[in-house]
Amino acid sequence: MNASGNINVGHFLNSREEAFCVFKKDGSFGYFSDATPEVLGCSSDDLKTKTILDLVHEFDVAKTKDALKDVVSKQEVVFENRFLCDGEERWISWSLFLVDAEIYGIGHDVTSVHDDQETLQIAQNRLRLLHQATSNPTEMLSEKIDRVLNLGNLQLNMKLAVITRIDDKDIFEIVRMKSNGMEARVGTQFDKDQSLDGITLQAGNLIGIHNIGKSVYEEHPTRLKEKYESYLAVPLYIEGEIFGVLSFVSNEPREEMFEITDYDFLRLMGQWISSSLALLYANEQIAYDAAVVSSSEDAIIGQQKDGLITLWNVGAQKLFQFTEEEVLGKHFSIIVPDDAKEEVDTILNKILKGERLEHYSTLRKRKDGSLIDVSVTVSPIVNEEGNIVGASSVIRDITREKQIDRAKTEFVSLASHQLRTPLSAINWYSELLRDGAAGKLSKQQKEFVDEIFLGNQRMVKLVNELLNVSRIDFGNFSIEPSDVDIVEITHSVVKELTPKIVEKNLKVEEKYGSKEIIYFADPNIFRILVQNLISNSVKYTPEKGKVVVIVEEKPLEQQLYIEVTDNGYGIPEGEQDRIFSKLFRADNVKEMDTVGTGLGLYVLKSIVEESGGEVDFTSKLGEGTTFWIKLPLAGMKKKEGGKALSQVTP
Amino acid sequence: MFGKKKRILVLEDEVPLSKALCIKLEAEGYETLPALNGEEALNIIAKQKKIDLAILDLVTPRIDGFGVLAKVKERYEHLPVFVVSNLSQKEDMEKALEMGASKYFVKSNISLSSIVDEAREVLSG
Numbered sequence: 188m189n190a191s192g193n194i195n196v197g198h199f200l201n202s203r204e205e206a207f208c209v210f211k212k213d214g215s216f217g218y219f220s221d222a223t224p225e226v227l228g229c230s231s232d233d234l235k236t237k238t239i240l241d242l243v244h245e246f247d248v249a250k251t252k253d254a255l256k257d258v259v260s261k262q263e264v265v266f267e268n269r270f271l272c273d274g275e276e277r278w279i280s281w282s283l284f285l286v287d288a289e290i291y292g293i294g295h296d297v298t299s300v301h302d303d304q305e306t307l308q309i310a311q312n313r314l315r316l317l318h319q320a321t322s323n324p325t326e327m328l329s330e331k332i333d334r335v336l337n338l339g340n341l342q343l344n345m346k347l348a349v350i351t352r353i354d355d356k357d358i359f360e361i362v363r364m365k366s367n368g369m370e371a372r373v374g375t376q377f378d379k380d381q382s383l384d385g386i387t388l389q390a391g392n393l394i395g396i397h398n399i400g401k402s403v404y405e406e407h408p409t410r411l412k413e414k415y416e417s418y419l420a421v422p423l424y425i426e427g428e429i430f431g432v433l434s435f436v437s438n439e440p441r442e443e444m445f446e447i448t449d450y451d452f453l454r455l456m457g458q459w460i461s462s463s464l465a466l467l468y469a470n471e472q473i474a475y476d477a478a479v480v481s482s483s484e485d486a487i488i489g490q491q492k493d494g495l496i497t498l499w500n501v502g503a504q505k506l507f508q509f510t511e512e513e514v515l516g517k518h519f520s521i522i523v524p525d526d527a528k529e530e531v532d533t534i535l536n537k538i539l540k541g542e543r544l545e546h547y548s549t550l551r552k553r554k555d556g557s558l559i560d561v562s563v564t565v566s567p568i569v570n571e572e573g574n575i576v577g578a579s580s581v582i583r584d585i586t587r588e589k590q591i592d593r594a595k596t597e598f599v600s601l602a603s604h605q606l607r608t609p610l611s612a613i614n615w616y617s618e619l620l621r622d623g624a625a626g627k628l629s630k631q632q633k634e635f636v637d638e639i640f641l642g643n644q645r646m647v648k649l650v651n652e653l654l655n656v657s658r659i660d661f662g663n664f665s666i667e668p669s670d671v672d673i674v675e676i677t678h679s680v681v682k683e684l685t686p687k688i689v690e691k692n693l694k695v696e697e698k699y700g701s702k703e704i705i706y707f708a709d710p711n712i713f714r715i716l717v718q719n720l721i722s723n724s725v726k727y728t729p730e731k732g733k734v735v736v737i738v739e740e741k742p743l744e745q746q747l748y749i750e751v752t753d754n755g756y757g758i759p760e761g762e763q764d765r766i767f768s769k770l771f772r773a774d775n776v777k778e779m780d781t782v783g784t785g786l787g788l789y790v791l792k793s794i795v796e797e798s799g800g801e802v803d804f805t806s807k808l809g810e811g812t813t814f815w816i817k818l819p820l821a822g823m824k825k826k827e828g829g830k831a832l833s834q835v836t837p
Numbered sequence: 838m839f840g841k842k843k844r845i846l847v848l849e850d851e852v853p854l855s856k857a858l859c860i861k862l863e864a865e866g867y868e869t870l871p872a873l874n875g876e877e878a879l880n881i882i883a884k885q886k887k888i889d890l891a892i893l894d895l896v897t898p899r900i901d902g903f904g905v906l907a908k909v910k911e912r913y914e915h916l917p918v919f920v921v922s923n924l925s926q927k928e929d930m931e932k933a934l935e936m937g938a939s940k941y942f943v944k945s946n947i948s949l950s951s952i953v954d955e956a957r958e959v960l961s962g
Contacts, residue, residue, distance in 0.1 A: 600926065603923075603925070604896070604923045604924060604925075607923035607925075607943070607944060607945035608851055608854070608923055608944070608945075610945045611851075611854055611923065611944040611945045612851070612853045612854055612857070614945060614948065615854065615857040615858070615861075615948075615949050616853070616857055618861075618948055618949050618950065619857060619860060619861065619949065622950070624860055624861070624864060647945045647946065650945070651925070651946075654925070665927070711927070
């Protein structure tokens, strides 16, 4: 409004942001407001010299022409067209009015609205395509993944889609790919540092490089070697763990940067592929596990907490002759022999406590009732909540191992029996010679016969020890404890050694906790233990030395304590840790005593441990040695084995 | 020695061992009746009116020592029997003792003089 109160229309129109125009019938601009060139993106010159039909997008010429015509009859027309004056598309929304036979037009720039719509449309379209690619119920997951990769190539205008997997050594491997004209191969591996995927992984987010040659990655190996010129990628995570990278690549640089819609689409594809891969690999793992179980030669049996069989593999079928149909849902005692039924409860109780039963050697029953020697390992099956829901058993046929074991044992027994016969002959005939049964011997002859006799004694001892070692190594020696007076046993061992003790002029002191100690021990084994310790001390203590033997009950420690101390040669410090090894002999005694076998302490330790006790020693070179054995006060642990150990010393 | 010599049956299939044992026993004043197999041992037992001690090996031809032991115990319940064998397994020892053997010696582990000492003890009673 001016000072006179009249409205200055021109001034008013020029003050507005919209384009105000008056069009002539041919579409030329009779008038345009100041904002018009800016709104339409055209210069004033263009507007003065050209018609609207010259300035709009060729697609919109007809539409614009129609609007100019229609407004004459309809008084008012609203429509949109695009202007291209400055090379950029500009959407203008027009309202045309007919006023006094003149066409007035008001135009708004609605480009941004249009862009949004377009974006929305692209996104909608891609979503639809992604849905199409992934929703065919009859298609395999792997095929769907390939479809998505193809779709990505097309939609993003790229030439290669790659899924890589990274291992714990930072090596990428191509696990799937779809090419649209670029070379690549599934199984190809490359170092993290040599790959753009490494950068994606490091970023932990989407990465798009539309023109690698113009980026900081200009010199990157993938560009130099693989001719990558543009790259768009997203890291793939499965259950929160990095799996690898989904990338789209082209060997041509893009002129324009990737759009927001491209990133959105990529993110969506990445999510879908991640979850599909998780499923795919889980399925593969399940299939693989199932194949391992079903193809195992060992019988693998799954059972519920109540003992009903839920899984029965081919190995079980072969071993027990029952088919899967025959046993599923039945109690697993179907394969347990009648006299081992109490095992069933023991096993189930252990499992319910979450314990594992390992390499348990027992018997099982076939369908035809025949028995098989088996080794059983049973583990509890724990669900995700941590509850025990059943047990899995791996059962191995050990018939052959048992046969071999038996054969070995028989061989050893036979061999030792056969070896003993000639040894007995040497023993007895050298004895006869020594006694003068074939005439009086000269001093030297007697000396020689003594050597034969002693050599033979060594041989006898060795045979006895080897027999014991074989029984220990086969684990088939028995410990059969009963109440025995261990003072009596110990004293008799000392008595037996008297000739040697006297010969060396040793002082042997016996200290017993009481006159009589009744202890639950296998007398044979107890004898071997004390015999071993005392004879060692006697052997390895120089003349006029001292040996102290202690046997006592220690109720506080719940122990039966046996100690043998000498002031003998001692064991060199560097060799102390090998003292219980099979065939070990300390260097210092090897020189003095050539008779030892190096088996005694090995046998000793084995049987002490099998009896539930422990053995150890302290020793100082040149000062002496103390060995002690601690056995449970309640007695030796019983051990079924069938074979008793032999007394070593003849 | 007074009166008749005590008679000892010696079942041992290894000739040298049998010989050594008999030499020793005879040197100690006993009469020995050696048998090289189980059958022979049973024949001797059947023919002889009196035997004072039987020393039996276990692994012997035809009839083994256990078989002979069983027969001996059947016929002469109170005849003392020593087993002198190179079988050293507990089962064998227990079986022999259960069947009535009074002593069990592992051949390679025992001296002739020990056997004679044991025999003397049994026979003097």
